[in-house]
Amino acid sequence: MRVDRSAAFVQVFITRFPLAYRCFSCRKIKRMPSYVPFYTCAIFDFFRKKEQASDTDNKNSLKSDNHQLFKYIVDRSTADWNQVVKFGKGLEKTRENWSKQFQRLFTTDEMEQFPWKELEAMLYSVDLGTKTTKSVLQELRKIVEERKYKQVEDVKAALKEVLYGLIVSETTTDASSKIATEPPTVVFLVGSNGMGKTTSTGKLGYKYSLQGKKVLLVACDTYRAAAVEQLEIWASRSQVDIYTPKPKQYKPTAILFDALEKAVNEKYDLVLVDTCGRMHNNETLMKELSSMCRIVEKKLGRGPDEVLLVLDGVLGRNASTQVKAWKNLIPVTGLVVTKLDGTGKAGYLVSIIHEDKLPVKWIGVGEGLEDLRSFDPQLFIQLLFD
Structure with a gap:
């Protein structure tokens, strides 16, 4: 056929x-x-x-x-x-993990014998966390009682419904990418070293270039060896422009100021800033990031339009600690979760969205230019199960 x-x-x-x-x-x-x-x-x-x-x-x-x-x-x-x-390919490992758990759990057909405690343990094991697991079980029991379900298979379908409800209704921030009414739109990508900021900056530049936008990448990561060269490679692959530091120009604030001058004068639609990798408890680097925000405000009359926190998908529930710490220091507007194709813990995204009230805006599901994908809640929940 x-x-x-x-x-x-x-x-x-x-x-x-x-x-x-x-x-x-x-x-x-x-x-x-x-x-x-x-x-x-x-x-x-x-x-x-x-x-x-x-x-x-x-x-x-x-x-x-x-x-x-x-x-x-x-x-x-x-x-x-x-x-x-x-x-679907990117969530394959997570889906296999969930499938194994469900196969072991749903061995009975009658609701009277349904193993609620085992379901609770399973939700913990797939990295939903304590708070989210309790919310899921509470809502799930309510649905089962109100609809008078008799078959265990209905519980699995209801669980899908509950998880989807959590990541949609409790995401208080707009999940769509913000575009400034007056260009250029300025987007900071922040996070610790090794999370995939530089790679995500290049891929994001490619995504916007496909939309016909004039994109400028800004290499403000002057601390990590070869970070500028790595971003130059991504700019070349994405076929977008890049602003690199002048000789002996090491301060990210100075680099950003000059890059914004170029963006305004040459009418760029989008400026993507690859910042230095830093831990949230590094006071000096965090002050520098605040200074960079003030540079944007001084130049454009507003702060960055987006501050995207980049997280490695392999972190699982450990990412929640980073999210909470970064939110307390700077105005994070959304998350970029990379390397989901290499982890079986993608279910933790439900708990991060539910507990931290931050939208996941982009997910990385591979190494290619096109493998940074916009986050689709409905598609995500469906692919966790099937």
Whole structure:
């Protein structure tokens, strides 16, 4: 069967091992070849089944919610297939971790025998943390009681619903990227060494350049050896401009001032500033970062439009400590989480969004230019399970 990605029937995330599909030409049940990754799932006759939905589905609010979630995945796949595939591939290790946990947990069919304590332990083990785990269990029990669920499989679907609710309703900050009404838009990328700031700066420059924006990267990391050269390589790969320090120009504040002069005079749309890697308890470097914010305010009449904290996805729950510390020192507007493709702990993003009230704006799911992806809450939750 030839699969047309532009057609209405697209690949949807239905079950963990959805390797069977119905051929539209012969109507026979067939199976996917073994080399097809399971996260791409099965061809699902979504629109035809939608027209044949039973009255029972309409009475069940959870099924209705999942129906809408599937519809969203269909629409998202049609609009940006590459985004869905890259996102799914990047979360593969985390999904495998969750699947193993659920296989061990959901061994009974009747709600009377459901192991709530084991579910609580499982949520801790996938890095949701104490506060978020308690919130999840409280809401989950409420849904089970109100809807009078009798089947354990309904609990898994409800859990998906609860997690999605947490990262959407409790994200108090706009998750979209902020663009200044009067250019240039200035974005700081901050964080500790080794988190992926320089790489993210280059990839972000590429993302905005694809939107037709005139982008200037600013190499303000003068402390780390070869940081400037590394950003120059990314600027070349992204085909965007870069401002590098003049000879014997070591102070990031001086570099930023000159870069802003260039950005204003040459009418750049976006200025992405790669700052020095620093620990939040380094008082000298934190004061320097505050001075850089004042430089922007002096030059443009406002502070940085975005301050993005870059975190390594491998940190898991340990990232929460960094988030809280940085928030107390500077006005962080959002998070960039890198290297999610290398960790099985991506579930901790739920707790960071829920507890710290900060949006995840970008996630790194690979080493390529296009592997910095905008964070999609609905897609994220679906891909954690399926």
